[in-house]
Amino acid sequence: MLIVACCVVFLWPSLGRAIDLAELEEVVDESRLTFARFIGHPSMSWFKDRARDARAVFIAPRITRGGYLFGGTWGTGVLLVRDVSTGQWSEPAFYRLVGASFGLQIGALNSEVIALATDDDAAGKMKGGVFTLGASGLVGIGRTGGGIRGSLDVTSGTRYLTVSTSSGFFTGVAAGATLVLSMDSANELYYGHPVELDDLREGRVRQWYSERLIRTVAAATVRGVESRP
Numbered sequence: 001m002l003i004v005a006c007c008v009v010f011l012w013p014s015l016g017r018a019i020d021l022a023e024l025e026e027v028v029d030e031s032r033l034t035f036a037r038f039i040g041h042p043s044m045s046w047f048k049d050r051a052r053d054a055r056a057v058f059i060a061p062r063i064t065r066g067g068y069l070f071g072g073t074w075g076t077g078v079l080l081v082r083d084v085s086t087g088q089w090s091e092p093a094f095y096r097l098v099g100a101s102f103g104l105q106i107g108a109l110n111s112e113v114i115a116l117a118t119d120d121d122a123a124g125k126m127k128g129g130v131f132t133l134g135a136s137g138l139v140g141i142g143r144t145g146g147g148i149r150g151s152l153d154v155t156s157g158t159r160y161l162t163v164s165t166s167s168g169f170f171t172g173v174a175a176g177a178t179l180v181l182s183m184d185s186a187n188e189l190y191y192g193h194p195v196e197l198d199d200l201r202e203g204r205v206r207q208w209y210s211e212r213l214i215r216t217v218a219a220a221t222v223r224g225v226e227s228r229p
Contacts, residue, residue, distance in 0.1 A: 019076075019183075024190045025209055028092060030061035031078045032213040034112045038163055039220045050161050052221050054116040055123035056081045058180065063097055063111040073099030073178050076186075077113070080217055081127055081201045087222070089214050091200045091207060094186035099178030116161040129182040129197060 035057070039048050051057070060077030078092035117123035125131045188194045191205050199205045 019186055019189070021189055024094060024186055027061065027076050027078060027094070028210060028213050031059040031092070032216050034061040035059050035114060035213075035220070036216050038112075038114055038165075044163070047161075047163055048220060050118060051116055054082065054118060054161075054221060055084065055120055056117035056126045057217060057221075058095065058113075058115040058117075058126060060095075060097060060111075060113045063113055065099070065111065073097060075111075076183075077180070078213070079126055080214070081123065082221070083201070083203075087218075088203070089217050089221075090203065091191075091205055091210050092213060093197055093200050094183040094190065095180045096183050097178055097180055111164050113162060113164040118161050122160055126180075127197065127201065131180050132178065 038044055039051065041047075056079060058077055058079045060075050063073065063075035063077075065073045075097040077095050077097065079095055080092050081090045082088070083090070115126075117126050182197065184194075187200075190209075191207055195205050
Protein backbone atom coordinates (compact mmCIF):
# COMPACT_ATOMS: atom_id res chain seq x y z
CA MET A 1 0.00 0.00 0.00
CA LEU A 2 2.92 2.34 0.65
CA ILE A 3 4.09 1.82 -2.95
CA VAL A 4 0.58 2.50 -4.24
CA ALA A 5 0.33 5.65 -2.15
CA CYS A 6 3.60 6.92 -3.55
CA CYS A 7 2.28 6.31 -7.05
CA VAL A 8 -0.62 8.64 -6.32
CA VAL A 9 1.86 11.52 -5.93
CA PHE A 10 2.88 11.10 -9.55
CA LEU A 11 -0.59 10.36 -10.89
CA TRP A 12 -2.08 13.55 -9.44
CA PRO A 13 0.02 16.51 -10.64
CA SER A 14 -1.56 18.89 -8.09
CA LEU A 15 0.23 17.03 -5.31
CA GLY A 16 3.65 17.81 -6.69
CA ARG A 17 3.11 21.46 -7.58
CA ALA A 18 4.73 24.25 -5.61
CA ILE A 19 2.72 25.82 -2.82
CA ASP A 20 2.98 29.51 -1.96
CA LEU A 21 2.90 31.38 1.35
CA ALA A 22 -0.66 32.63 0.86
CA GLU A 23 -1.90 29.05 0.50
CA LEU A 24 -0.09 28.01 3.68
CA GLU A 25 -1.64 30.90 5.58
CA GLU A 26 -5.02 29.83 4.21
CA VAL A 27 -4.43 26.30 5.53
CA VAL A 28 -3.65 27.77 8.97
CA ASP A 29 -6.83 29.88 8.92
CA GLU A 30 -8.99 26.99 7.73
CA SER A 31 -7.46 24.68 10.35
CA ARG A 32 -8.43 27.15 13.08
CA LEU A 33 -11.99 27.37 11.77
CA THR A 34 -12.28 23.59 11.44
CA PHE A 35 -11.06 23.02 15.00
CA ALA A 36 -13.35 25.70 16.42
CA ARG A 37 -16.34 24.32 14.53
CA PHE A 38 -15.76 20.76 15.72
CA ILE A 39 -15.08 21.78 19.33
CA GLY A 40 -18.10 24.09 19.42
CA HIS A 41 -20.58 21.67 17.87
CA PRO A 42 -23.40 20.94 20.38
CA SER A 43 -23.20 17.18 19.84
CA MET A 44 -19.40 17.04 20.22
CA SER A 45 -18.96 17.66 23.95
CA TRP A 46 -17.40 14.20 24.28
CA PHE A 47 -14.77 15.19 21.71
CA LYS A 48 -13.96 18.37 23.61
CA ASP A 49 -13.49 16.34 26.78
CA ARG A 50 -11.00 14.06 25.04
CA ALA A 51 -9.23 16.98 23.40
CA ARG A 52 -8.36 18.39 26.83
CA ASP A 53 -6.05 15.43 27.39
CA ALA A 54 -4.58 15.35 23.87
CA ARG A 55 -0.82 15.17 23.47
CA ALA A 56 -0.96 16.25 19.81
CA VAL A 57 -3.62 17.35 17.34
CA PHE A 58 -3.62 17.01 13.57
CA ILE A 59 -6.08 19.20 11.65
CA ALA A 60 -6.75 18.69 7.95
CA PRO A 61 -9.30 21.22 6.67
CA ARG A 62 -9.08 20.17 3.03
CA ILE A 63 -9.05 16.50 2.05
CA THR A 64 -10.31 15.12 -1.25
CA ARG A 65 -11.08 11.47 -1.86
CA GLY A 66 -12.17 10.26 -5.25
CA GLY A 67 -11.93 7.45 -7.71
CA TYR A 68 -13.47 4.70 -9.71
CA LEU A 69 -12.12 1.26 -8.72
CA PHE A 70 -8.69 2.82 -8.17
CA GLY A 71 -9.01 5.72 -5.75
CA GLY A 72 -6.83 8.45 -4.33
CA THR A 73 -6.84 10.72 -1.29
CA TRP A 74 -4.89 13.96 -1.02
CA GLY A 75 -4.87 17.07 1.13
CA THR A 76 -2.94 19.36 3.45
CA GLY A 77 -3.05 19.79 7.22
CA VAL A 78 -1.14 20.98 10.28
CA LEU A 79 0.16 19.25 13.39
CA LEU A 80 0.46 20.91 16.79
CA VAL A 81 2.15 19.18 19.73
CA ARG A 82 1.66 19.92 23.43
CA ASP A 83 4.51 20.31 25.90
CA VAL A 84 3.27 18.13 28.76
CA SER A 85 5.30 19.99 31.39
CA THR A 86 4.00 23.47 30.50
CA GLY A 87 0.75 22.76 28.67
CA GLN A 88 1.87 25.01 25.80
CA TRP A 89 1.08 24.13 22.19
CA SER A 90 3.72 24.26 19.47
CA GLU A 91 3.75 26.20 16.24
CA PRO A 92 2.06 24.25 13.43
CA ALA A 93 4.00 21.91 11.18
CA PHE A 94 2.63 21.31 7.69
CA TYR A 95 1.79 17.83 6.49
CA ARG A 96 0.55 16.34 3.23
CA LEU A 97 -1.97 13.52 3.05
CA VAL A 98 -1.44 10.90 0.36
CA GLY A 99 -3.64 7.83 0.07
CA ALA A 100 -4.60 5.11 -2.34
CA SER A 101 -7.24 2.42 -2.43
CA PHE A 102 -8.55 -0.24 -4.74
CA GLY A 103 -11.92 -1.95 -4.78
CA LEU A 104 -15.57 -1.57 -5.74
CA GLN A 105 -15.82 2.18 -5.21
CA ILE A 106 -16.99 5.26 -7.05
CA GLY A 107 -17.52 8.93 -6.26
CA ALA A 108 -15.82 11.93 -4.67
CA LEU A 109 -15.80 13.43 -1.18
CA ASN A 110 -14.42 16.60 0.35
CA SER A 111 -13.63 16.21 4.03
CA GLU A 112 -12.29 17.91 7.13
CA VAL A 113 -10.55 15.70 9.68
CA ILE A 114 -9.15 16.16 13.18
CA ALA A 115 -7.04 13.42 14.76
CA LEU A 116 -6.08 13.54 18.43
CA ALA A 117 -3.15 11.67 19.93
CA THR A 118 -4.63 10.66 23.28
CA ASP A 119 -1.49 9.06 24.69
CA ASP A 120 2.27 9.47 24.46
CA ASP A 121 2.70 6.56 22.05
CA ALA A 122 0.27 8.06 19.52
CA ALA A 123 1.87 11.50 19.90
CA GLY A 124 5.29 9.96 19.29
CA LYS A 125 4.08 8.48 16.00
CA MET A 126 2.74 11.85 14.89
CA LYS A 127 5.92 13.67 15.92
CA GLY A 128 8.02 11.24 13.91
CA GLY A 129 7.19 13.07 10.67
CA VAL A 130 5.24 10.21 9.03
CA PHE A 131 2.14 8.51 10.38
CA THR A 132 -0.92 6.70 9.04
CA LEU A 133 -4.61 7.49 9.19
CA GLY A 134 -7.17 4.91 8.18
CA ALA A 135 -7.38 1.16 8.37
CA SER A 136 -6.55 -1.59 5.92
CA GLY A 137 -10.20 -2.01 5.06
CA LEU A 138 -12.13 1.09 3.99
CA VAL A 139 -15.90 1.17 3.75
CA GLY A 140 -17.38 4.21 2.03
CA ILE A 141 -21.05 5.07 2.43
CA GLY A 142 -22.79 7.24 -0.14
CA ARG A 143 -23.75 10.60 1.32
CA THR A 144 -24.34 14.22 0.49
CA GLY A 145 -24.18 17.24 2.73
CA GLY A 146 -22.25 17.66 5.97
CA GLY A 147 -22.62 16.12 9.40
CA ILE A 148 -19.82 15.55 11.89
CA ARG A 149 -19.05 12.02 12.88
CA GLY A 150 -16.45 10.57 15.22
CA SER A 151 -14.71 7.26 15.66
CA LEU A 152 -11.86 5.64 17.52
CA ASP A 153 -9.49 4.51 14.79
CA VAL A 154 -6.83 1.96 15.67
CA THR A 155 -3.94 1.79 13.21
CA SER A 156 -0.80 -0.32 13.67
CA GLY A 157 -1.49 -0.63 17.38
CA THR A 158 -1.57 3.14 17.89
CA ARG A 159 -4.65 4.97 19.18
CA TYR A 160 -5.98 8.05 17.44
CA LEU A 161 -9.32 9.64 18.12
CA THR A 162 -10.58 11.00 14.80
CA VAL A 163 -13.57 13.11 13.86
CA SER A 164 -14.56 14.17 10.37
CA THR A 165 -17.19 15.84 8.25
CA SER A 166 -17.70 15.15 4.57
CA SER A 167 -19.71 16.42 1.63
CA GLY A 168 -20.22 14.76 -1.72
CA PHE A 169 -20.98 11.19 -2.73
CA PHE A 170 -18.86 8.10 -2.36
CA THR A 171 -19.89 4.48 -2.14
CA GLY A 172 -18.16 1.12 -2.15
CA VAL A 173 -15.79 -1.14 -0.28
CA ALA A 174 -12.03 -0.94 -0.82
CA ALA A 175 -8.66 -1.68 0.72
CA GLY A 176 -6.40 1.28 1.31
CA ALA A 177 -4.65 3.63 3.71
CA THR A 178 -3.66 7.26 4.00
CA LEU A 179 -0.15 8.43 4.83
CA VAL A 180 0.52 11.78 6.49
CA LEU A 181 3.93 13.12 5.46
CA SER A 182 5.87 16.10 6.77
CA MET A 183 6.22 18.95 4.23
CA ASP A 184 9.72 20.28 4.91
CA SER A 185 9.61 22.75 2.02
CA ALA A 186 6.30 24.20 3.24
CA ASN A 187 7.67 24.60 6.77
CA GLU A 188 10.73 26.39 5.38
CA LEU A 189 8.57 28.74 3.33
CA TYR A 190 6.19 29.51 6.18
CA TYR A 191 8.90 30.20 8.78
CA GLY A 192 11.35 31.87 6.40
CA HIS A 193 14.21 29.40 6.85
CA PRO A 194 14.76 25.65 7.17
CA VAL A 195 13.30 24.24 10.39
CA GLU A 196 13.30 20.88 12.10
CA LEU A 197 10.21 19.52 13.80
CA ASP A 198 12.06 19.78 17.11
CA ASP A 199 12.46 23.53 16.51
CA LEU A 200 8.68 23.89 16.41
CA ARG A 201 7.99 21.56 19.33
CA GLU A 202 10.54 23.27 21.58
CA GLY A 203 9.48 26.81 20.73
CA ARG A 204 12.68 27.88 18.99
CA VAL A 205 10.74 29.15 15.97
CA ARG A 206 7.81 31.57 15.94
CA GLN A 207 5.46 32.86 13.24
CA TRP A 208 2.99 35.58 14.19
CA TYR A 209 0.40 34.28 11.72
CA SER A 210 -0.08 31.12 13.82
CA GLU A 211 -1.15 32.95 16.97
CA ARG A 212 -4.92 32.71 16.43
CA LEU A 213 -4.73 28.98 15.67
CA ILE A 214 -2.60 28.27 18.75
CA ARG A 215 -4.89 30.36 20.98
CA THR A 216 -7.97 28.54 19.68
CA VAL A 217 -6.46 25.10 20.40
CA ALA A 218 -5.10 26.21 23.79
CA ALA A 219 -8.43 27.69 24.90
CA ALA A 220 -10.28 24.47 24.12
CA THR A 221 -7.74 22.20 25.82
CA VAL A 222 -6.64 24.25 28.81
CA ARG A 223 -7.77 21.70 31.39
CA GLY A 224 -5.94 18.77 29.77
CA VAL A 225 -2.66 19.10 31.63
CA GLU A 226 -4.07 20.83 34.71
CA SER A 227 -6.43 17.94 35.43
CA ARG A 228 -3.59 15.46 35.66
CA PRO A 229 -1.96 14.73 39.04
